[in-house]
Amino acid sequence: MKKYKFLVNASNLHVGGGVQVAVSLIDELSRMTNMVADISVIASTEVDANLKSVNADCLKFASYEVFNTYGLSALWSGLSEKLIGYDVVFTVFGPLYLWSLKAVSIVGFAQPWIIYPDNEIYRSMSFYRRLKTRIKFLIQSFFFRRADKLIVELDHVKNGLVSHNVFASDKIDIVSNCLSSLFLRPQLWTPLINGIEKTKFSIGFVGRDYPHKNTNILPEIKLILINRYGIDVDFFVTLTSSEWDAKSYFFRTNIINVGELGVSECPGFYQKMDAVIFPSFLECFSATPLEAMAMEKPLFASDRGFVRDVCGDFALYFDPTDSADAANLIASFVNNKNQKNIDKFAAARNRVIKFSNPRKRAEDYLKIMQSAAIDCTSV
Template sequence: MKIIINAANLHIGGGVQVASSFIFELSELLKSQRNTDDISVLCSEKVYQNLPLDFDKRVFTQFDILNTYGLGQPSVQVKDKFNGFDVCFTVFGPLYFTPKVKKHICGFAQAWIAYPDNVAYQKLPFKEWLKNKIKFNVQSLFFRRYDHLVVEQMHVKEALGKIGYADKNISVASNCVSAIYDDRNQWITLDFNVSQLTNDVVLGFIGRPYSHKNIRILNQVNEILVSKFQMNCDFIFTFTETEMQQCGFANKDNFYSVGEISTKQCPAFYDLLDALVFPSLLECFSASPIEAMKMNTTVIASNYPFVKEVCDDAAFYFDPLSADEIAIAIFNAFSNNELREEKKRLGSQLVNALPTAKDRAISYLNIIKGSL
């Protein structure tokens, strides 16, 4: 079987982490077992940069680093690299052109499509609402064309079924914590002066400040913590300077950013935190709460199924639409050390019971091989 793994379209966010983890785990599987398949990889520069130091690309038939972007059509030479395979597996789509392959399998992680009536839409200005509606309707047309979709949680498969996607053409492969969290030799330190942090409690968020992440509400949360609870906290993010300004964080003395970070720097980021605050309104799955628990960091998060189905009783929960509730959840978490430690213990147990990165790679490979 000739297989092409496509991660050339992934440049930011969790998709880069999943792709780099999968490609590495796949390379390890190919080293450890007799393989009769012809497996090639196309990956973006960002994905390549996030691969572990001991990654060996020689186990693949072909390994190319190239970048494809959005609706922009790649050159004929680039398109040719996708053609002639039995199966193309795009780790996360959509891919905006049609490779000449027998089967095209695509990872799906677009919650805006799975949940078209989500609360995040209600918070958008009309122009942005309209732009998103058009964008995700176009994306949905592409997703419906693939032979098979792979989602990260059962609730996403069920949601897609409700809007007309064929159930038999959707598989679930659970997300997980990257193997890098178990290998301290891979960790890279942050270029951040810790002495800037002057408060007893350090809260943080990892990722990009997309509108559905609901990050700007932390401006109000900070004010409530100070005025109502006399609780002074430092907040740390992984945003660019422009993003900090857009969120209204740039001029706040207790709001900091370490800048954009790589997968190898994520453990160091969680190590800075007393708690991850995760006020997202919409996800298919987010790895950050379970990554935080892996790093023994308290999780304070939205009381929505995409978090609670994974974190269960190991997190503190709030209504993400209420700054007061978020502040209360933070205050309660740090007012009860015994309960906070118990939740961290539960989180550690939960993470250890999850599928591993190797398990996920095996699941992907089984889906690919079972497609013909």
């Protein structure tokens, strides 16, 4: 059997869950033996730094290069020349901004705005911002359509792509996201660069400040907890410096920012928290609920299908459009003498471990690449 040449492209991933997935995948690939293909990697600076933090052996790859692309500028970044000579190029999360590619292009899809175009975030925007945002995602949709195959993480994402005529059903594969094996290897956890001074009941948010993450609800919840229930809690977020600077004075005076976390710092952040909050309006999939359950932390989460599909009865749900509903949920939990239900948290962790298999995810990606390469050469 011919030994194909595959390239894993993570040059465009710089923040958030995409970096975590890429690091987990590349780390798993680096620890595999008897590869069916020669695998090369192009990693962004951020992916590379996090691979080093988990001791991934990138010398195992046929080639490994650190190279950065940013949005549409990838079209003139020189990336296209780096993708020559491969049978399959797998962009962990797209879109892949290229006009043409001789290799089979497989792209990971995780853009909920494209499959849920009628959402409450759009409705809250000004006309100009709504128009600008729609144009942005129309451009992204155009480049996603140029892929030969898309990989999504859950059934609802595939259904959304098909129902909105973005991509054909027979060209979409589902590979479930999962907990990074890092969370099961405490020896790789590193202390937070910015320490946490914890004096109150503390609730953590892990993620970027995208509009659909709904972070502006956090200071509203805090004030309702104080004024209505007499409960003073601290909310900790993990925003980049530019995200933090862009937040309102109201937000910055009521919320504590520890800064962007490296992948290996995330478990330490969860350890410091008494609970985790996930107020998102819109997701394809997010690892945060899985991580919170794996760390045996109470999870206050949006009452949305994309959370319930993953968490079942192990999360505490609130209406993400209603800060009072969220505050009532948290107050009930804090005032409940049985809040430390160790058995339930242990069961949640067991659910996550059974749900998650990073090695199988990597193997599934490889099978899809192998199948695509064979189909292409047999035509």
